Amino acid sequence: MAVKLSGNACVGQSGGPTAVINQSLVGVIEAARRHKKQIKSLLGAVHGTKGIMAEEFIDLFCIPQTRLEKIAVTPAAALGSVRHKPKDDECAAMLAVFKKRDVRFFFYIGGDDSARAAQTIACMAAKSHYDLCIIHVPKTIDNNLMESDHTPGFGSAARYVANAVRGDELDNRSLPGVKVNVIMGRDAGWLTAASMLARRKDGDGPHLIYLPEMPFLPEKFLEDVKGVYARHKRCLACVSEGIRDADEKLWAETAGKRLYDGLKDDSKNLLGKPRKDVFGHYQLSGTGVLADFLTGLISNNTDISRVRGDTYGYPQRSFPGFASKVDAREARQVGRHAVKCAAKALGGSVAIRRRPGRAYKSYLALVALELVAGKNRKVPKEHICPGASDICPSFRDYALPLVTDLPETDTLD
Amino acid sequence: MAVKLSGNACVGQSGGPTAVINQSLVGVIEAARRHKKQIKSLLGAVHGTKGIMAEEFIDLFCIPQTRLEKIAVTPAAALGSVRHKPKDDECAAMLAVFKKRDVRFFFYIGGDDSARAAQTIACMAAKSHYDLCIIHVPKTIDNNLMESDHTPGFGSAARYVANAVRGDELDNRSLPGVKVNVIMGRDAGWLTAASMLARRKDGDGPHLIYLPEMPFLPEKFLEDVKGVYARHKRCLACVSEGIRDADEKLWAETAGKRLYDGLKDDSKNLLGKPRKDVFGHYQLSGTGVLADFLTGLISNNTDISRVRGDTYGYPQRSFPGFASKVDAREARQVGRHAVKCAAKALGGSVAIRRRPGRAYKSYLALVALELVAGKNRKVPKEHICPGASDICPSFRDYALPLVTDLPETDTLD
CATH class of the missing domain: 3.40.50.450 (Rossmann fold)
Structure with a gap:
């Protein structure tokens, strides 16, 4: 024109x-x-x-x-x-x-x-x-x-996530155990990666961060959690709702289906049938199934007594x-x-x-x-640590200017 | 002395x-x-x-x-x-x-x-x-x-809840459907009641609020949700994690056990076994099971296509x-x-x-x-509306001074 x-x-x-x-x-x-x-x-x-x-x-x-x-x-x-x-x-x-x-x-x-x-x-x-x-x-x-x-929209959601995870880190120090937070982001791990902004010093959580960009292996996750727990007597893990297996299949979908299929016929009505939205996207938000799957994995395979999971949900995008x-x-x-x-x-x-x-x-x-239409920009590999269970310090330089200031906190140790 | x-x-x-x-x-x-x-x-x-x-x-x-x-x-x-x-x-x-x-x-x-x-x-x-x-x-x-x-501690948690629910109300207006939020409070519904502070005008959510102080009847909940949905084409419900049946048994415990018992033997490992803490309290926080039970109830018994549940989790108590x-x-x-x-x-x-x-x-x-020791102060009945699915305006006079100012928001309608 x-x-x-x-x-x-x-x-x-x-x-x-x-x-x-x-x-x-x-x-x-x-x-x-x-x-x-x-x-x-x-x-x-x-x-x-x-x-x-x-x-x-x-x-x-x-x-x-x-x-x-x-x-x-x-x-x-x-x-x-x-x-x-x-x-x-x-x-x-x-x-x-x-x-x-x-x-x-x-x-x-x-x-x-x-x-x-x-x-x-x-x-x-x-x-x-x-x-x-x-x-x-x-x-x-x-x-x-x-x-x-x-x-x-990203900077504000990342600010909410970084601050909520900071609070969770303080909470987890206060009452040690394993805490798993599931964070929004179906196809890219940007928002989950922003949880790393919660760290203030060495040893601070999140200790583990998993993005959809790298295959999520439950056995490795379990070893990672055990390793952190052995070192710190506690563990804070942030996991994207969009984590996938080696075949790119969403773990939330797998967990939801396994749970639904694992129910006896007369108990099927205890859960809503797993479903997809108009875009063919499997429903990830508004259910706690992935966090419950991950905490169940830890509870069933370790002797750690305090294991909790939160799915951060809608406040990530709409907290005024x-x-x-x-x-x-x-x-x-x-x-x-x-x-x-x-x-x-x-x-x-x-x-x-x-x-x-x-x-x-x-x-x-x-x-x-x-x-732009229908395309997806992933977190570049250079921001993801070898081992795929953490984010590199370079991400802080990228994300902090977008998040701007975070509330100040301090600890006694 | x-x-x-x-x-x-x-x-x-x-x-x-x-x-x-x-x-x-x-x-x-x-x-x-x-x-x-x-x-x-x-x-x-x-x-x-x-x-x-x-x-x-x-x-x-x-x-x-x-x-x-x-x-x-x-x-x-x-x-x-x-x-x-x-x-x-x-x-x-x-x-x-x-x-x-x-x-x-x-x-x-x-x-x-x-x-x-x-x-x-x-x-x-x-x-x-x-x-x-x-x-x-x-x-x-x-x-x-x-x-x-x-x-x-209450005023700050109530401020978080009121603000998060306000955001959820705006979110629910924006993308209509049924949203169920599970809010902390094992033995008393004070924090869940504070969700009513999210309302600004008639028709605003939360449209339904359920406390542990009154028996929670799933059939009535379903009718309540259907009624609100018929009127507003959407529904925002806030439910205490501590809701109980007529025998004072926690619904979260019932839902967790039913789900666990409903699994075939070879699928039991998909969920952590329901457990109690040192005080004999059944674990309510750090799991999405109650929200998933309630949204499943709605999905399985209505033709409402958009049904979501959030469990507000730890940010309620530790958001800096x-x-x-x-x-x-x-x-x-x-x-x-x-x-x-x-x-x-x-x-x-x-x-x-x-x-x-x-x-x-x-x-x-x-x-x-x-x-004070080992005792529990419930929300007085005069704050609970007849029908037990809402909170009276009197609660605003009680709670707002403790929460103080909330971020300003406005809508176009």
């Missing part, structure tokens, strides 16, 4: 919530208001693609700035989110709505699945020669978008008032940048890049949707 | 950590330093009663105030905690250590089990005519100590940097008060009381150990 577009705009939110997804929404609203010559109105799609199809919109230009500032610091999608993989006929239906309402700009805030939906609509618009500028605004606590140094300042600021900038690009009729996916040098500085780029 | 004592002092921490237990420790240290005429030295017992028996002590008078201030804001027991019910011979051994080291003051920071241990040692000292002033310094996120309006200001201040005062009482040779348990009137004000009292 070479010529500047003018017409209405639409913005939607998609996928799992984050602590700063509304910063990006507010960034889009603010910047769109500054481009009123081109952007006549801004429609907020209620529950993403679902709202577009149902023509359920909120007029976002009429919301006062004071209210927007409160929305910005509120976790979870203020417009409502959606987990839905739009089919071709649904994309066609959305395009028809856009045409009917003269929508020329579409901002879709989400992860790699949302980028794919955006790409599908973009292709369809191009085919029907309808000028529509689509910008994918990145968002995911998983930090797994290609072409980015990191993604909005604990966002990273850098993450909040960047999430806002990403939303504004999307509008600036759209005003120049540039479509694609916004990416955060990091400038080289000791002091942390970032800048924004716009990349082609197909480089 | 009428005469003032002089000699050495000992302080220990016991039971589950809290976010402010070290405020009380620092309160004891500060106040003891101001009574150096009577208190010659202050021994910090490492891991409570275990440290006393092993004579593992830290000299607490030598720690500079700047360091103490950092310790004070650090969650979990800085001296190390213990879950141990001392037997008579162990109490005798501790008394022997106290005699040997001329310990005349013993401050034990803990819950109702710790008060009982303190009482046993106090009785033994009295029998052997050894002048020993014992003060139980209250601490428990469970808020279940008799004679108190509330206990140090999120303590309630009132709770932190009172925890410190309680520690100081214990020393003031001891200096006057008054033994017992410190209790926080509330002054009547609209503005929140508290004061401290000293009560007999036997009024």
Whole structure:
């Protein structure tokens, strides 16, 4: 597209919530208001693609700035989110709505699945020669978008995880035993790796960290735990919900299925049947089955009496008032940048890049949707220690600037 | 005891950590330093009663105030905690250590089990005519100590829970479905009741709240969930880990045993065998079994597709940097008060009381150990709504002053 577009705009939110997804929404609203010559109105799609199809919109230009500032610091999608993989006929239906309402700009805030939906609509618009500028605004606590140094939402989730694990480390010192924490991140271990930021000095937990990037071997895990316990008389392990076996099969799925299949027929109703979501993803969040499997493994194969497991769950992505300042600021900038690009009729996916040098500085780029859509960026091997049960100190340099300050704590020893 | 004592002092921490237990420790240290005429030295017992028996002590008078201030804001027991019910011979051994080291003051920071241990040692000292002033310094996120309006640790845990549930409410609005949160509190529902503070307006979750104080009937729970879901197209339920059936049997225990017993013999090793701790308490924390049982119940008996469960776990008691200001201040005062009482040779348990009137004000009292030891203070029935699936607005007046401010959030509807 070479010529500047003018017409209405639409913005939607998609996928799992984050602590700063509304910063990006507010960034889009603010910047769109500054481009009123081109952007006549801004429609907020209620529950993403679902709202577009149902023509359920909120007029976002009429919301006062004071209210927007409160929305910005509120976790979870203020417009409502959606987990839905739009089919071709649904994309066609959305395009028809856009045409009917003269929508020329579409901002879709989400992860790699949302980028794919955006790409599908973009292709369809191009085919029907309808000028529509689509910008994918990145968002995911998983930090797994290609072409980015990191993604909005990650820094805040990592801050929650680092702080919760710090608390768990203090708790575990206080009442020694084995503690296993299962941390979010289906396809990449970024968030679990951030648990290493909880360490303050030698001997501090987490003592063991396992990511989906390396095969998880239960026998080795058991030996690792025994080794740490022998050395420290306690052990704090952080495990990604996405850990896989050597065949790339999710352990959470294996554990859930084994448990379900291991039940006698008249006891099957004690557990919900293991199931997959609309994307064919096996349900990992909102169940304690992986942590219970791992603590059972330790309890059944050692004589350690105190073994506990926590599945960190939704507070990782939606705990209010604990966002990273850098993450909040960047999430806002990403939303504004999307509008600036759209005003120049540039479509694609916004990416955060990091400038080289000791002091942390970032800048924004716009990349082609197909480089991001449906793709997964893993934690590079150089951050993973040999033995695959720990994270290298290099990861601290990467992650700490994104997490910013953590509450100060001290110990008596 | 009428005469003032002089000699050495000992302080220990016991039971589950809290976010402010070290405020009380620092309160004891500060106040003891101001009574150096009577208190010659202050021994910090490492891991409570275990440290006393092993004579593992830290000299607490030598720690500079700047360091103490950092310790004070650090969650979990800085001296190390213990879950141990001392037997008579162990109490005798501790008394022997106290005699040997001329310990005349013993401050034990803990819950109702710790008060009982303190009482046993106090009785033994009295029998052997050894002048020993014992003060139980209250601490428990469970808020279940008799004679108190509330206990140090509760306000901060309630602040975490209210905020996490607020985030979950926003998350659940964003991606509608049924969400069940299991919240700590074995014998009393105070902390689970605090989830009601997450509500901002009509229709906000939590929509359902269940406490151990009322029998939990799975069939009724299912009907409650279906009713809320029919009305709001979503449902957020908060359930205490301590919910019981009509025979007072813990549902977590029943669920864990049913699941374990329901496994075929060759699959038993998939779960750790359900077990009890030293107090004969069935393990509730550190397992996701109750949440999985409740979500399974909903999944298997409704056609609701999105059903998730979280077990809030240890961050409730040990998340750094999120303590309630009132709770932190009172925890410190309680520690100081214990020393003031001891200096006057008054033994017992410190209790926080509330002054009547609209503005929140508290004061401290000293009560007999036997009024607190091993006892449990339940949530009064007047705070529980008819139907036993919600908490009355009166609870907000009780709990909000203890939790203090919560992060501001806003929604678009």
